[in-house]
Amino acid sequence: MISNISCSTCIIKSSAAKALSPEQLNELGNNCVQIDFKKGDVIFKEGTFSVNITYLREGVVKLHTEGKASQILKITKGPKYLGIPTTFEEKINHYSATALEDSHICFIHTNIFKSFIEENKKFAYEIIVELCNSELELFQKCVNRTKNNVYGRLAHALLFFQEKIYESNSFHLPLSREELGNFINITRESVSRVLTELDTDKIIKIKGKQIEILNADALRKLSAV
Amino acid sequence: MISNISCSTCIIKSSAAKALSPEQLNELGNNCVQIDFKKGDVIFKEGTFSVNITYLREGVVKLHTEGKASQILKITKGPKYLGIPTTFEEKINHYSATALEDSHICFIHTNIFKSFIEENKKFAYEIIVELCNSELELFQKCVNRTKNNVYGRLAHALLFFQEKIYESNSFHLPLSREELGNFINITRESVSRVLTELDTDKIIKIKGKQIEILNADALRKLSAV
DNA sequence: ATTAACAAATGATACAAATCACATTTTATG
DNA sequence: CATAAAATGTGATTTGTATCATTTGTTAAT
Numbered sequence: 001m002i003s004n005i006s007c008s009t010c011i012i013k014s015s016a017a018k019a020l021s022p023e024q025l026n027e028l029g030n031n032c033v034q035i036d037f038k039k040g041d042v043i044f045k046e047g048t049f050s051v052n053i054t055y056l057r058e059g060v061v062k063l064h065t066e067g068k069a070s071q072i073l074k075i076t077k078g079p080k081y082l083g084i085p086t087t088f089e090e091k092i093n094h095y096s097a098t099a100l101e102d103s104h105i106c107f108i109h110t111n112i113f114k115s116f117i118e119e120n121k122k123f124a125y126e127i128i129v130e131l132c133n134s135e136l137e138l139f140q141k142c143v144n145r146t147k148n149n150v151y152g153r154l155a156h157a158l159l160f161f162q163e164k165i166y167e168s169n170s171f172h173l174p175l176s177r178e179e180l181g182n183f184i185n186i187t188r189e190s191v192s193r194v195l196t197e198l199d200t201d202k203i204i205k206i207k208g209k210q211i212e213i214l215n216a217d218a219l220r221k222l223s224a225v
Numbered sequence: 226m227i228s229n230i231s232c233s234t235c236i237i238k239s240s241a242a243k244a245l246s247p248e249q250l251n252e253l254g255n256n257c258v259q260i261d262f263k264k265g266d267v268i269f270k271e272g273t274f275s276v277n278i279t280y281l282r283e284g285v286v287k288l289h290t291e292g293k294a295s296q297i298l299k300i301t302k303g304p305k306y307l308g309i310p311t312t313f314e315e316k317i318n319h320y321s322a323t324a325l326e327d328s329h330i331c332f333i334h335t336n337i338f339k340s341f342i343e344e345n346k347k348f349a350y351e352i353i354v355e356l357c358n359s360e361l362e363l364f365q366k367c368v369n370r371t372k373n374n375v376y377g378r379l380a381h382a383l384l385f386f387q388e389k390i391y392e393s394n395s396f397h398l399p400l401s402r403e404e405l406g407n408f409i410n411i412t413r414e415s416v417s418r419v420l421t422e423l424d425t426d427k428i429i430k431i432k433g434k435q436i437e438i439l440n441a442d443a444l445r446k447l448s449a450v
Numbered sequence: 451a452t453t454a455a456c457a458a459a460t461g462a463t464a465c466a467a468a469t470c471a472c473a474t475t476t477t478a479t480g
Numbered sequence: 481c482a483t484a485a486a487a488t489g490t491g492a493t494t495t496g497t498a499t500c501a502t503t504t505g506t507t508a509a510t
Contacts, residue, residue, distance in 0.1 A: 085357035121343035132310035
């Protein structure tokens with residue numbers, strides 16, 4: 001579903017877009033289209049041409065590689081730009097993006113995005129800040145994934161969904177056991193085993209994909225590097 | 226050793242610095258100091274205040290975490306900015322940087338760096354390009370480290386030094402076996418074992434830290450995800 | 451409702467890599 | 481140059497997690 005949008009009146013602006021002038025916002029609106037994606041929909045695909053900057057206005061999205069042993073590189077919640085690195089100087093997407101929850105995404109012409117960087121210092125500055133934070137998070141993830149065992153990695157992932165995505169002790173996991181495994185690099189079977197064990201120990205309560213965190217401190221202890 | 230420098234006449238400019246005007250280069254020279262580091266010297270340390278952007282003009286540097294089980298996040302060669310993410314909006318360094326080869330590093334006042342981003346569109350643009358490439362590389366590394374076994378990871382590391390750092394089939398490894406292990410997340414013992422095996426198979430030739438790549442294709446095959 | 455198709459749980463087994471223990475070589479130090 | 485200290489090599493053993501095999505539960509389709 002495609003919507004005509006007015007960026008000027010949009011209330012979910014990125015920190016960068018907040019820096020745009022009324023004229024620039026108008027220009028953005030004319031070079032930008034919002035598309036609604038349902039849970040599971042592919043937003044862009046590894047190997048295809050990348051012609052737009054994608055702005056995740058609202059929703060939850062995973063960035064992932066393709067292939068049988070797909071790996072989830074990142075899970076992120078709006079508002080946030082998706083995959084600037086894969087679009088900016090690259091012609092081809094280096095990874096795919098798929099909606100984990102119903103999402104609203106604005107596709108912005110790369111050229112207009114680049115022109116904003118050149119014309120608006122604050123805009124460029126905010127984009128740089130976002131890229132910097134993204135790299136720091138990625139380092140964090142790298143350390144966690146290599147220093148922790150399956151318990152620590154799973155605990156880390158659960159805390160991530162609790163704190164960063166749903167901001168609630170109780171949430172519906174948007175991933176299958178297999179996908180959760182691809183996120184933290186363990187097998188589907190091990191995910192099952194560890195989840196039941198955490199449930200038995202009353203650290204979490206599981207009912208299918210519904211998860212309740214009962215003892216966040218225990219999870220923090222487990223995921224401590 | 227501290228040198229007075231003239232950024233105007235510097236011939237090892239970053240792509241971003243190439244975009245600066247003569248006046249800006251002059252200003253940069255006045256707000257920037259070049260320091261020479263010897264192999265092994267600490268450039269900045271995790272947990273300390275970050276007050277400068279560090280530009281690795283020449284040399285090879287590792288970014289790494291501290292602690293007994295230190296992890297090498299990234300190894301990079303000049304010319305390149307080091308750790309913009311850890312300096313930009315952050316007050317505290319999230320990781321350390323240590324010279325792996327004698328290196329020349331320019332410490333640039335964060336404020337002047339930020340002012341260039343605001344005043345010079347091309348400068349900001351180039352910084353964004355560098356950050357984007359950095360993130361893509363990091364994703365690559367993540368995939369390699371989790372999808373490959375010890376042979377693949379070690380092969381990948383050897384090709385990295387050959388292609389990206391020394392651009393030669395023969396090079397002096399700037400890391401101990403233990404550090405190499407910290408780079409690709411395997412133990413010192415396994416590094417030894419795999420290296421001798423690769424030597425036995427005539428894929429590489431080792432003599433202490435001196436390494437010669439005899440069969441790069443075999444390494445490529447091993448490191449293919 | 452009933453069957454099919456898929457996702458998840460669970461137990462048994464296999465295996466890669468870590469750990470442990472010690473020998474050997476290399477590098478640093480008085 | 482001798483000695484200590486550190487780095488590296490290598491075999492034996494242990495261990496965490498993947499893999500395999502099967503059962504159980506859940507969702508979708510007729």
